Amino acid sequence: MREIVTIQVGDFANFIGSHFWNFQDELLGLAEDDGADPIFKNNFMDMDVLYRTGLTHQGAYTYCPRLISIGSQGSLGTLSSSGSLYGDSSSSDATDTLTWKGAVTKLAENPREKNLFLKSLSEEGEDDPNIEDKDRVQCLERDIKFWSDFSKVHFHSKSLYELNGAWTDFQNFDNFGDGKEVLLGGLHMEELNDRLRFFVEECDHVQGIQCTVDDSGGFSAVASEFLENIADDYTNIPVLLYSVRDTFSYTDATKQRKLITRSLHDAVSLSKLSTYSSLIVPVGLPSLGGLAPSLCVRDEKNFHSSAVYASAIHSISAPFRFKPAGPISNTTYAAGSLDIGEIIHILAGQNRQNMVAILDVSMPAPSLSDKANPGGILNSFHALGTEIGDDSEDLYMDESLILNGALFSGADWASVSQVKDSICNVYDKGLRAKPRPSHLSISLTPLPIPLPFPSIFPTTTGRRGEILADQPLEGPPKGSLEVESVPVMTRLRSSISIKPFIECRYNNLLRHGMLRGAKGAGLLRDWGFGKDEVDDMGEHLSKMLRIFNPSSEMTSDSD
């Protein structure tokens, strides 16, 4: 077994993670549910890759994500930081202090109230016949404040870590310097390293670390320090990093100072995070309106956008946990098993050593026999990152394609061979240039839609995510009550398209931070970077750019 340890850093990363673990929880539930579609009886997916079996002091077995989630203090909502499974037996009489015989002052925050959905999980509202699932779904659409508000997963007591920076204002925790400051003088890193060790020590053979970082603010500094420690302690474990942002982080800065801060932050963040990871995938759009008409996402809701990103990340992680299937690697349910190390090698280790990949998603993916779409289903992709150029001419593109539960026609799922044939067909007919090498992973299990999934599907979506022809186009979006599962197709590509993304950050660092008299030089000093370190970051970014320009490599090496 090849275990994965998952790390989530920052609020938006936890939003995505919350959806991600809901999908896993749904898969686990469906696999045991006799009434569920046989396609979910996935004995080819090994959930132990992401989950661990544990035992409480009281002797009860637990099955929890192998996860470390870092958030700001108070970002857990109604969730206790020690989870719900490992509660100490004495918590009922916790009010008597055992260590102090003198006076006790109790300062209690108002207990946060659980929403209808969470109440139904904890059985408080279960008996109430007046509350239906419809009400629960509506309450989630109305009011989501914390990522835990829509989480249905039990977490391990060592999984949730709250960062309590002495006087850090987490409302304005928006740059690298803030993040560095919050770690100063505290024992945060020590504690995080210990927690990570707890999860890694019990693994026989870790295949990699899957890390989601909200890199729009100070959390990218927290993550980069954590990843630096990981790189030191676990030298050979590959790190697949998603650097995510919500739509709010793209709102235009009006003040020049703010603008400079932000562009320097982006540059520093990319440079630092890429130093300590093996593959970095920027995820986050200023607006998800481009995904219409297949999805109708409300940009102002992190609950919505994070669901889309989580679906893509879930899809990519599917081939990491295909069970080895003996001598024949193709089962009837899945094909193209990969581990984290291999996907990183495919994308970042071959033609070029470009380690910034682009994530494309198609959700719900159109059916394979869709006649209306002559370019084949590969034309339905939407990139989930910004500043992406054109790569139609790129000869050195590497890509990895993953299909989850593709539909053949109507609401019929396609078989593994049908999927393979269709994809080959697209390339063979020359409808799209085939990158070499390209890897294809197929899982017949579609993305299950759990109850706390936002209503983002257009009215024309069927139960299995197919397009219904006879439905009116207008109407309220459909959600988890109408749609059971959707086919998802994702692609990671490493191509020249990412060049503008890196270039922009490099130029900003140069202009605002490194040139003589640059306005942001003082800011970088405030963040604790000496001149040498800034130069190193610049050099690192320019190296990441140089690989797209093989001819200039010789000249730049000589200087």
Added chain:
Amino acid sequence: MSIRVLNPNAEVLNKSAALHMTINAAKGLQDVLKSNLGPKGTIKMLVGGAGDIKLTKDGNTLLKEMQIQNPTAIMIARTAVAQDDSSGDGTTSTVLFIGELMKQSERCIDEGTHPRFLVDGFEIAKRATLEFLEKFKTPVVIGDTPDKEILKMVARTTLRTKLYEVLADQLTDIIVNAVLCIRKPEEAIDLFMVEIMHMRHKFDVDTRLVEGLVLDHGSRHPDMKRRAENCYILTCNVSLEYDKSEINAGFFYSNAEQREKMVAAERRQVDQRVMKIIELKEKVCSGTDKNFVIINQKGIDPPSLDLLARAGIIALRRAKRRNMERLVLACGGEAVNSVDDLTEDCLGWAGLVYEHVLGEEKYTFVEQVKNPLSCTILIKGPNDHTIAQIKDAVRDGLRSVKNTIEDEAVVLGAGAFEVAARKHLLDNVKRTAKGRAQLGVEAFADALLVIPKTLAENSGLDTQDVIVSLQNEHDQGTVAGLNHHTGDPIDPQMEGIFDNYSVKRQIINSGPVIASQLLLVDEVIRAGRNMRKPA
């Protein structure tokens, strides 16, 4: 007011409003922390919105937990926390002292004194108090065998302000022994060599000192012994797992056969490393009743564990990085990075190694070591918040012992120093100051009394009575502190109440600096500027 022209949104407070704002903030912070101080203080229980509990009596922890927004308060809090970072204690005292300095200044300023005079007076008083502290402190001869009693008294003084007496006294011995254990002559004390490990189990009085090491993991093979005596300890940082190094080397297999070959070759290399360890084990252990334990910082995969288990070796993987150093200090031998040239000299020794399992948590005790220079304080408590609080107290206690050894001095506690220093300032220093700076010296001297006053207040005593009787004792030339039970003057020396010299010195140093800065603020401009960093 030109700022208004530049930025119409800027809020400007004029001089006296600004001053009162800062004074109020300082007093507010003082009020929050006041009840913490001393052995009769109040413990705070913080309950979060999701029911998470945090217990603390430590000003430092409390300051960090409070979501302070006021910039003045943040500035004071930062100073106080910096105090804790550098000397391990005195956070509450620093906040109280700054608050009291501001309070005393407010009175003078209201009567028309310019803050500048007060600041000048503070400076004179500060220097004089520091000089006085040099005379007042009680030197401690450390030498090769430090006086354990005095160390215990300092530790006890600290601990009794954080934990109830029985537990505090029990921990006192543990802490002093721990520091003496890791102390090497002629070298700075590295408190990291005291491991603090906790178990959620039983009651707090089960906390104990382990001469040796407690690791928070165990062996990962069912056939390995759970208990072994007379053990060689191999501390190493060697990968005993099959790494997919071809990925990192940039080589990628092109077919299944090639892949198999790669895997086999890599596997062989790992096996060879394991065999080398087994060879050494056979060499040193065969024919004796000795055992062999490997504690590895890197991973050990199941095939390697199998081999080791069959050879009768106990193996632990993924040890903490810092434990590599601690193990060598505790057991001897050396931490090896390669299994080539292994000899018996590389090995450490422990009389007893055993595993303790609590649910999914495993603990490995490495005990009965020779000449340990590293040890473990094992904290037991029934729940997480109790453990956390004991842990904080233990850290403070360790720092106080370390400080004492490094300062080679202590200061009489229970408010004795403050009363004596005040008397010195009023009797000898005040008249040397010029003009109105005298008011500053006087304010400073009165502010010092905040410590004994608060101690008395927290003990439910009448502050004025207590201060008067203490001053009487001092006027008669006897050094007296406060008995927090009765309110009577006592001799802190007799009672064994001692504070850290370095902590006191730092409070006296930093308090007036911050107070002066705050007093000299003549305008507060709030215009979206980041006011969080201290000047």
